[in-house]
Amino acid sequence: MTPAFEKLQQHLKQLPGLGYRSSERIALHLLVEKPARLASLVSALEAAAAAVRRCDRCGNLAEGPLCGICADERRDRGLVCVVEHVPDLVAIERSGAFRGTYHVLHGKLSPIHGVGPGDLNVAALRGRIEAGEVGELILALPNDVEGEATCHYLTEHLAGAGELKTTRIGFGLPSGGGVLYADSVTLKSALEGRRGYH
Amino acid sequence: MRLRKLTLRHFRNAGFAALEFTGRQHFLVGANGQGKTNLLEAAGLVTALRSFRTTENKLLVGHGQHCAALAYVIEHERQGETHVTLKLRHDGKELWCDQARVTKLAEHLGKFPTVVFSSQDLQLVRGSPAQRRRWLDLTLAAMDAGYLRALQTATRALAERNALLKSGRASAAELGAFEQTLAPAAAELIARRGAGLKTLEKSMQAAYAQIADAAEPASLVYEPNFAEASAEALLARLESGRARDQQFRTTLTGPHRDDFHFTVKHTAAKDFASEGQQRSLVLALRIAQAAWFHEKSGVRPVLLADDVLGELDPARRARFWSALDPEAQIIATGTHLPAAELGAWQVFEVADGVFAEKEAVS
Ligand SMILES: [Zn+2]
Numbered sequence: 208m209t210p211a212f213e214k215l216q217q218h219l220k221q222l223p224g225l226g227y228r229s230s231e232r233i234a235l236h237l238l239v240e241k242p243a244r245l246a247s248l249v250s251a252l253e254a255a256a257a258a259v260r261r262c263d264r265c266g267n268l269a270e271g272p273l274c275g276i277c278a279d280e281r282r283d284r285g286l287v288c289v290v291e292h293v294p295d296l297v298a299i300e301r302s303g304a305f306r307g308t309y310h311v312l313h314g315k316l317s318p319i320h321g322v323g324p325g326d327l328n329v330a331a332l333r334g335r336i337e338a339g340e341v342g343e344l345i346l347a348l349p350n351d352v353e354g355e356a357t358c359h360y361l362t363e364h365l366a367g368a369g370e371l372k373t374t375r376i377g378f379g380l381p382s383g384g385g386v387l388y389a390d391s392v393t394l395k396s397a398l399e400g401r402r403g404y405h
Numbered sequence: 406m407r408l409r410k411l412t413l414r415h416f417r418n419a420g421f422a423a424l425e426f427t428g429r430q431h432f433l434v435g436a437n438g439q440g441k442t443n444l445l446e447a448a449g450l451v452t453a454l455r456s457f458r459t460t461e462n463k464l465l466v467g468h469g470q471h472c473a474a475l476a477y478v479i480e481h482e483r484q485g486e487t488h489v490t491l492k493l494r495h496d497g498k499e500l501w502c503d504q505a506r507v508t509k510l511a512e513h514l515g516k517f518p519t520v521v522f523s524s525q526d527l528q529l530v531r532g533s534p535a536q537r538r539r540w541l542d543l544t545l546a547a548m549d550a551g552y553l554r555a556l557q558t559a560t561r562a563l564a565e566r567n568a569l570l571k572s573g574r575a576s577a578a579e580l581g582a583f584e585q586t587l588a589p590a591a592a593e594l595i596a597r598r599g600a601g602l603k604t605l606e607k608s609m610q611a612a613y614a615q616i617a618d619a620a621e622p623a624s625l626v627y628e629p630n631f632a633e634a635s636a637e638a639l640l641a642r643l644e645s646g647r648a649r650d651q652q653f654r655t656t657l658t659g660p661h662r663d664d665f666h667f668t669v670k671h672t673a674a675k676d677f678a679s680e681g682q683q684r685s686l687v688l689a690l691r692i693a694q695a696a697w698f699h700e701k702s703g704v705r706p707v708l709l710a711d712d713v714l715g716e717l718d719p720a721r722r723a724r725f726w727s728a729l730d731p732e733a734q735i736i737a738t739g740t741h742l743p744a745a746e747l748g749a750w751q752v753f754e755v756a757d758g759v760f761a762e763k764e765a766v767s
Contacts, residue, residue, distance in 0.1 A: 316565075316583075318565050319564060319565055321572075323579060324579065351561070352562045352565060352586050356586045359581065359585045360581075363581065
């Protein structure tokens with residue numbers, strides 16, 4: 208292998224889910240087997256990096272100030288489902304059971320990993336609540352210690368003041384897992400059976 | 406249950422060993438350092454995938470190897486003949502039960518109970534609170550999935566709260582968020598430890614009376630750091646203790662600082678009991694543990710006695726023997742064969758990690 212090849216492989220290996228073998232395969236594929244794919248991949252990466260940003264309102268992926276869900280007038284803006292990551296939002300969307308909007312925190316409280324409230328997308332959520340647009344907050348955060356603690360934090364320091372209705376889903380989900388690991392039917396029944404929190 | 410076959414590969418000093426157990430009593434005889442205890446350790450691992458000698462996986466894997474494999478054939482009261490395979494690597498474990506991969510410890514715990522009697526058990530009387538807590542947690546969690554869940558939640562929430570305290574910039578809001586997760590789990594631990602120790606104490610007292618053969622009452626006393634098994638009360642205490650905890654940069658209240666102690670004739674055994682009394686106490690505690698496992702799971706634990714017979718005088722040894730469950734399978738080790746009054750044994754001679762079966766003595 209050449210120095211340039213090895214450098215590329217090193218970069219690929221740092222991507223989530225890729226080990227030594229798979230990064231080697233991808234590098235060989237792009238450079239040797241199907242070099243024609245390389246140019247289109249590079250331009251797709253550059254285009255996506257230039258276009259994709261966080262939605263100003265909810266933190267979801269967007270290509271303008273608002274994401275597709277926030278921009279959709281038919282979605283119930285008073286109903287806000289709080290999730291840890293974008294893939295959780297995607298899983299709930301796929302279940303087709305939810306017609307409200309979302310708020311993506313991009314993490315959960317974890318002092319062990321140095322994550323505090325300032326590292327989460329909390330300020331924008333506070334803004335939405337203070338603007339009076341939120342009627343019900345659905346906490347769809349993981350069932351683990353950090354997910355629970357984040358729920359406590361949000362209900363007491365964001366939702367506590369107003370007469371905001373707060374519900375929690377996740378009780379029926381596999382212990383320790385998040386919404387990502389639940390199938391559509393499970394998610395649907397979890398959303399329908401959500402219970403009051405505090 | 407009865408362990409019928411145990412195969413070791415690259416486990417400690419055993420390159421390869423396959424032992425078939427016939428009958429109910431098995432004795433491993435050999436000089437010290439030959440690998441007798443390794444076999445008991447391997448047998449005991451089936452219960453909770455934890456060694457009674459070390460918390461470090463890599464010590465269990467043979468020198469220069471990256472994986473140790475243990476295979477068990479078990480005659481089980483509820484499941485019939487069961488095959489369990491355990492692979493140990495430096496950084497993890499893999500478990501199969503009848504060819505199906507087991508990924509959740511909670512699904513496995515409690516199914517294959519064993520109880521180890523070891524000379525190190527004296528540390529349960531003399532040693533640190535952390536050693537006693539570890540024993541108590543393993544004993545209670547092995548038979549109670551609710552206890553295991555509460556223990557995992559409380560341990561994680563405590564670690565998060567302590568990380569926050571160590572950072573030196575803990576806000577009341579963040580502390581509160583983790584306290585509300587910690588308190589209910591911690592309160593559950595306090596309640597279950599109190600109840601569990603009460604049950605264990607009853608059978609320990611009966612066993613101690615038999616072993617010590619004297620009219621000296623023994624007891625097991627729970628010393629909770631925070632005595633009220635109430636989530637609200639503990640939450641209030643954590644909240645009022647924040648300033649002090651921030652100063653010490655760690656959580657000073659809660660079941661992670663629990664302890665228990667033994668008494669003989671109403672005085673603390675750690676300070677006032679003789680060595681003989683202390684030995685009898687821990688043997689009685691192990692017998693109580695075996696009774697607890699049997700009662701909770703309906704499965705009779707295998708008793709693993711590591712060189713304990715040699716440490717008892719003949720009278721105490723005979724009384725200890727009569728206090729054991731007469732139906733339980735026993736695998737024992739020693740430097741000399743046991744006295745004839747302890748019954749017939751299947752004997753294995755152990756030298757340098759090699760186990761050779763000898764014709765049974767009677
Ligand atoms: Zn949006």
